[in-house]
Amino acid sequence: MTETGSEWWRTAVIYQIYPRSFVDSDGDGVGDLRGALSRIDHLADLGIDAVWFSPFMPSPQKDAGYDVSDYRDIDPIFGTLDDFDAFLAAAHERGIRVIVDLVPNHTSDQHAWFQEALAAEPGSPERERYIFADGKGKKGNRPPNNWPSFFGGSAWTRVTNEDGTPGQWYLHLFDSSQPDLNWQNPVVKEEFRSILRFWLDRGVDGFRIDVAHGLVKDPELPDHIIAKKGAMGGLGNEAPYLAQPGVHEIYRDWRKLLEEYDGDRALCAEAWLPTLEQVALWVRPDEMHQAFNMSYLGTPWKAPRIREVIDHSLEVFGSVGAPSTWVLSNHDVIRHPSRLTLPPSKQHSGVGPESRYQPKPEREGPVGRAATTVMLGLPGSAYLFQGEELGLPEVINISREQRRDPRFLRTDGKDVGRDGCRVPLPWSADGATFGFNDTDQSWLPIPEEWGSYARDEQADDPSSTLSLYRELLRLRREYNLGQGSLEWIKGVENNVVAYRNGDVIVVANLGARPVVPPAGKVIARSGELGIDGSLPKDHAIWIEATD
Known part of the structure; x- marks a missing residue:
């Protein structure tokens, strides 16, 4: 592992494990910690720096573990504390840090x-x-x-x-089974300080904080006056239940607590806010270390928009001395190969078999690979969502009876929900569940065609998405891109994203016509180049700079 004082979180590539869908060791249809441990060498081979576990604490599972009934244990469906300790030790032996999900805004109603x-x-x-x-x-x-x-x-x-x-x-800002805690109460604050110490004492390297902007509410409980149509409104600082000033006191206290431990333990904020300037308030030097760049995640596959959000991100996060934390996919959004082929206005809602707008299968692979090639060349930290290294698309055809997301259930299907990005991973081309387990049980159905995405089908194929991810991560580390700086390449077409980071030039073609990239040695590419060396639509490359 990197030595204490390295501030590893500034440049780390962190892999999200959604445990119920990663690997199932006991065949009950739900992934678990022993299953995750069985694939630890996949993570090491991929070349990541850390793992973030989505919730695995005891829970009635009304919201896939984000309804916690006990913050100091492991839910039996995922295993035991001994299983977690075994994974933690194995990860640390391989130089992989471990971050756990903490849900402080609310508990389960069974707590x-x-x-x-x-x-x-x-x-x-x-x-x-x-x-x-x-x-x-x-x-x-x-x-x-x-x-x-x-x-x-x-x-x-x-x-x-x-x-x-x-x-x-x-x-309850979420499901009725998830009552919100009162963070004005010192008893609540002290309880979570104790919970943080419980996991830090076990050796975890940090926490991803769920709904980090939601803990403090206006104690007067005023009505939310919705801004008029066309104005900034809805879920920003003006909502009396989000982004209240008191949250910063909480995170300053947590930062001091983490600094009592060696190893640069880190806090990462999930804060869905309208502007990057607001998000940057969560990562000032005495608060959290990272905050997911949701503005980048929400940017459509349009070159001018991508250039704009990258510039803005580097400026805003840099102004408070924090890294930009890039992300394209997670357990709450449509997987990015599918999402980025939808019209921009349709990328923020779920997609199901009856949705009017559907992803374009012929573009999902190229767009997903190119978008990742652009992201992993950027300075700062990055998060990957399990399965994206296999090129998995969103699963659309899940029946009403098979869906589990409370967003779907509470709206009677008006909100399709997030099940499509949470389907269990395919590890082998054979078997009823493609290596997710040794039975035919799976908490969400796995598409029959997913055998072609299986890890064992891709592992030895140099043209596979898995090989691309491994190569990008290897080169990112070799060229020290996480600690680099960005300089835009001038004179390119408007539909091209082209920048230089240290000794690497990254070029992506988002336009309809092939483009000629700068001269130089191509060290990574998201797909085949043209016979004349041109870069086709929805393709990206890394070039070794010559000066």
Whole structure:
């Protein structure tokens, strides 16, 4: 592993494991930690620097583990603490750091604290750990305010008293099974300091913080006045339940706590905010180390837009001394090979068999590979989502009966949800589940055609997507691109993205016509070049600079 003081998080390539869909060791249809351990050498061979585990803590699994009932253990469906310790040790032996997902905005309604709150009286210490409020109207039969749930409907649910009468309402920005914690309460703050220490003492290298912008709410619980159409509004700082100033005090405290430990432990913020300037507030020198660059993730496959967001990102994050943390795919969005072939206005919602706009299969492979080739050449840190190294597209044809996402269930299918990017990985070309396990069980159906994407089909093929990822990561490290700087190549067509980072020139053609790249030795390419050496549409290359 990199030595203490290296600030490894500034340049690291971090691989997200969505554990229920990675590898299933016991055949129950759900991936687990022992399965992940069995593929540790795949991760080492790929050339990543760290792993981020999506939630594996005890949970009723109403929201795939983002509804935590115990923050200091492993859910039995994923294994045990011993299994986690074994993975951690094996990763560290291979120079791979391990980041775990922490969900501090809300708990499961099955968490002991919430069960105690339901049994307690209004105004009690037990209820003060959450956000309970009386309803509006003479009988309190209307929610305390108009705040919406991100999963559809109201963000408030009314409880029933022991005598059967209607009681107070509790806040849940997500599913009703995910009550929001009250971060004005010192008891909540101290509990999470203890939780952080529990995992740091085990040796984890950092935390990805779920809904990092949502912990603190306006204590007056005012209605959310939605901005008029055409104005900036909806989910930004103006929402009284997001991006409140008090969150920064929490993360300054956590930063000090992490600095008590050796090894440069890191915090990464999931903060969906309208502007990069707002996101940069989370990564000032005394707060978090990284924040996902959701603006980059949300940028369509248009050269001017990509150039603009790269420039803006480097300027804004650089102004606070933080790296830009690039990302194209994760467990919440359409996989980028599919997403980037959709119209720009349709890239932020799910896609299912009945969706009007569908990805273009003939472009998914080229676009996905080219987009990654552009991203991994950029200075800073980068996140990869499991399976993208295999070129996996979004799974569209999942029936209503097979879907599991609460966004789909709470909206009666109006929101297609995120199941399409969460389908288990194919490891071998044969078998009912393509090596995900040794049975025919899978919590989401795996498409029959996915045998062609299997790792064993790609491992020895120099033209495969897996080989491309391995080569890009090897060269990224060899040329020290994470610590580099960006200089745009002048004189290129408007539909071309071309920049230099150190000794590497990156060129991508997003236009319809082939383009002639700069002269030089091609050290990586996302696909075949033209006979004349030209760069076709939806292709990208790395060239070794000659000076």
